[in-house]
Amino acid sequence: MELNTFNFMATKAEETSLRILDAALVLFRQEGFEQATMRDITKRAGVATGAAYYYYPSKEALVTDFYARASSEMQPAIETALGGAKGLEAKLRELIRAKLTHFAPNRAVLRALLRNGVDPKYPLSPFSAQTQAIREVDIAWFARIVVDGGVSIPADLKADLPAVLWFFQMGVIFFWLLDESPEQARTGRLLELSAKSVVGLIRLSSLPLMRPLRRTALQLIGLVKEVRAW
Amino acid sequence: MELNTFNFMATKAEETSLRILDAALVLFRQEGFEQATMRDITKRAGVATGAAYYYYPSKEALVTDFYARASSEMQPAIETALGGAKGLEAKLRELIRAKLTHFAPNRAVLRALLRNGVDPKYPLSPFSAQTQAIREVDIAWFARIVVDGGVSIPADLKADLPAVLWFFQMGVIFFWLLDESPEQARTGRLLELSAKSVVGLIRLSSLPLMRPLRRTALQLIGLVKEVRAW
DNA sequence: TGTGTTTATTGAACACGTTCAATAAAACTC
C-alpha cells in the first residue's frame, strides 16, 4: 500500500487493527483470556468476526502484539530503575521488579502465557521464534547489569550468564502469573530471596573449589542452548 | 452399583471405559494429543461421541488416567533400577531414567502435559490436586534415595530436599518432552550432567561457608511451598 | 472520470471439545 500524502489517512487500516487490539485488551483484563470471545472482541471493536483474522493470525497473536508493544514501551522505565540500584543483586532485583510493575495492570492478559507455556512451537511461548526479538533486547539488559554489577565473573561463564539470568527472570514471571496472593506480594518476597541466592551462587562460582562443578554446569548450559536452537 | 456374583460381568462398564482409553492412547500415539479427535476416539472404541464423557470428564482426563496407571505400573521397574545404582548421583540419575524409559513409548501421549503445563488449575498439571497422589508416591522415592545415597545432608535441608529433587525431575521430564533429538539422546546427556550438578551442589551445601546461602535458599523453598498450597 | 487492481470487511460455515435431554439396558424389589 502506498503511503498517502496525509499520514492520518494512511493509518486507517492501522486504526482498525488498533481498535481490535484495544477491545481485546479491555476484555482480557476484564474477564481473562479464555473467557473473552473473539466474537465479543470484534463486536466491541465494531467489526465482523472475521476481521480480527485479517490483522492477527490468532487469538494468541493479540497477546503477542501487546507483549511486544509493552516490552518496547518499558525500556525507559528499566533504565531509570537500574539507575537507582547499586550492585549486581540490587540491579537484578530492580530490573525484574520494573518489568512486573509495568506489566501489573495487564497481568490477566499475560496469563495467556500459561497456555502452552514453554513449548517453542506456540507463538506466544517466551522461547518461540516470534518472541525472539524481544528476548534478545531482554538479554542485553542482563548482559549490561553483569558488566556494571561490580561482581567478578569467571571468564568461562561470562558469555552465557546473561541468558541464564534471563531464564531465571522467566521463572519469576511464571511464579508471578500463578501468584494469587494480594497484589502478588509473595512474588515480591520471592524476588528478594531468589536474587540474593542467584548472586550468592555467582559469587561462589569464582572460588577454585567450585571449578569442577562450574564446568559441569557450563556443559549443561551448552546442552540447553542447543535444544533451544531447534 | 452392587457387585455381581460373577465378577467378569461386573466389569462391563469398566470394559467400555477401558476400550475408550485404549482407543485414545492408540490415536494419541499415532497422531498426537491435539490431532486425535474425541469423535475419532469414540468411533474407534465403537461408542457414541458422548459416551467418553460418561467415564472421563474431559479429553485431558484420558491422559490423567493413563498417567496414573503408568505411574503405578512403573514402581517395580524403579525398585530394580535403584538396586543397581550406588551413591546418590547414580540413584538420582537412574530413578529418573527408569521413568523416562517406561514412559518412552507414550511420549506423544504425555506431550499433552505441555498444554497448560504448570498451571495447577488444570487437572493434568503436575501441580494439580488431581495428580497429588502420584506426586506423593513420587516424592517418597526421592526421600528414599536421599536416605540411602550416602551423602550427608544438612539437618535443616533434610525435610525439603525430596520435594526439591522431585521438582528437578519435572524439569528433566519437560526437557524430554520438548527434546526432538533422535531417541531423545540429548535428554540422556542432560540427565548425566544435571544429576552431577545437583549432587555437587548438595555436597557443597554442607560446607560452613555455604550456611548463609543455604538459609536464603531454604526460605525460598518455603515460599514456593506456600504458593503450591493455594 | 472510468476501469482494473489491490486492500479491507463481511458473515456463513467448519471442526473441535463439551453438554444434555432422550432413551435403552441392567439391576433391584416385591
Added chain:
DNA sequence: GAGTTTTATTGAACGTGTTCAATAAACACA
C-alpha cells in the same frame, strides 16, 4: 415376572477459535 430405579448409551446441539468465498471500499493509472 411386573414395576421401579439406577446405570449406560445415544446423537443432536452449543459455544468456541478459525477459515473462506463473496463483496465492498480504496487506490492507481489512463
